[in-house]
Amino acid sequence: MDESSRVILTVACTGAWPQKSDTPYVPLTPQEEADEIVRCADAGASIAHIHVRDDAFHASMDFDKFAETVRLVRARCNIVLNLTTSGGLGLSDEVRMRPFQELRPEMASFDAGTMNWAHTTVFENSPRFLEKLANSMSECNVKPEFEIFDAGMIYNVLHYMKKGLITGRPHFQFVLGAPGGMTADVKNMMFLLDTCKDNLGTNFTWSALGIGRGHLPIIYAALAMGGHVRVGMEDNIFYRKGQLAKSNVEFVERVKRTVAEIDRTVATPDETRKILGLKNVPAAVV
Known part of the structure; x- marks a missing residue:
């Protein structure tokens, strides 16, 4: 396998914010989300980034919802699973970490710093929590996906690497367009990429996403630069201006077509596991 020819395509089907009042197509229950993830896997997605909702469909870290979603997905496909550790604000460290600690997905999110969130509140990821998170992910063989909302978060990751915790x-994962973080401009993505290269050379992998109207420019720029990409209703509910996406599959299929046009190939889940060096490989699908 030529790693440079492969594009890891992550789909984030649900996220923490869209409601049925925003779009009737967003999957919210474990069954809805699992069905959508399987459809995206069948369409070619490499990784599923999973959030869950509570019974009122609000952002949640409800362990039972995660367990049900993972069980339903694993029974039907072998897509790489990436569980969020940030499905709500003001939660205890233990609640945030329990899903990956007990369910042992291949990956989980590692939001690499504290930030003002949506100009309304604080999204806290304290040094104490990040050190605990790094240690626990290592013990569980879960690979962290470092969510980077601004450049300082890259230096946080470098700090923990120097300490031997990572x-x-x-x-x-360059997350661009979140209110309170860097805007979804291509020049910002390039700055983050250059910062990683200046400090790590080629010893890293990267992906990018643009929230809302920044969705397509960031995807196309990331593909042009040889990166990987994330799509899905967590980040954007519109297929094009004024037109709601009727399924996350539409986003997956568009990227797959674009990738083919530039003579690259969307990585299969097993290829993704090799590229990222993932350790928690699931049992064969029944």
Whole structure:
């Protein structure tokens, strides 16, 4: 396999914010989300980034919802699973970490710093929590996906690498367009990429996403620069201006077509596991 020819395509089907009042197509229950993830896997997605909702469909870290969603997905496909550790604000460290600690997905999110969130509140990821998170992910063989909302978060990751809390080749997800973080401009993505290169050379992998109207420019720029990408209703509910996406599959299929046009190939889940060096490989699908 030529790693440079492969594009890891992550789909984030649900997220923490869209409601049925925003779009009737967003999957919210474990069954809805699992069905959507399987459809996206069948369409070619490499990784599923999973959030869950409570019974009122609000952002949640409800362990039972995660367990049900993972069980339903694993019974039907072998897509790489990436569980969020940030499905709500003001939660205890233990609640945030329990899903990946007990369910042992291949990956989980590691939001690499504290930030003002949506100009309304604080999204806290304290040094105490990040050190605890790094240690626990290492113990569980869960690869962290470092969510980077601004450049300082890259330096946080480098700090923990120097301390020996993070080992191996890091994988960064550049999250652009979140209110309170860097805007979804291509020049910002390039700055983050250059910062990683200046400090790590080629010893990292990276992906990018643009929230809302920044969705397509960031995807196309990331593909042009040889990166990986994330799509899905967590980040954007519109297929094009004024037109709601009727399924996350539409986003997956568009990227797959674009990738083919530039003579690259969307990575299969097993290829993704090799590229990222993932350890928690699931049992064969029944």
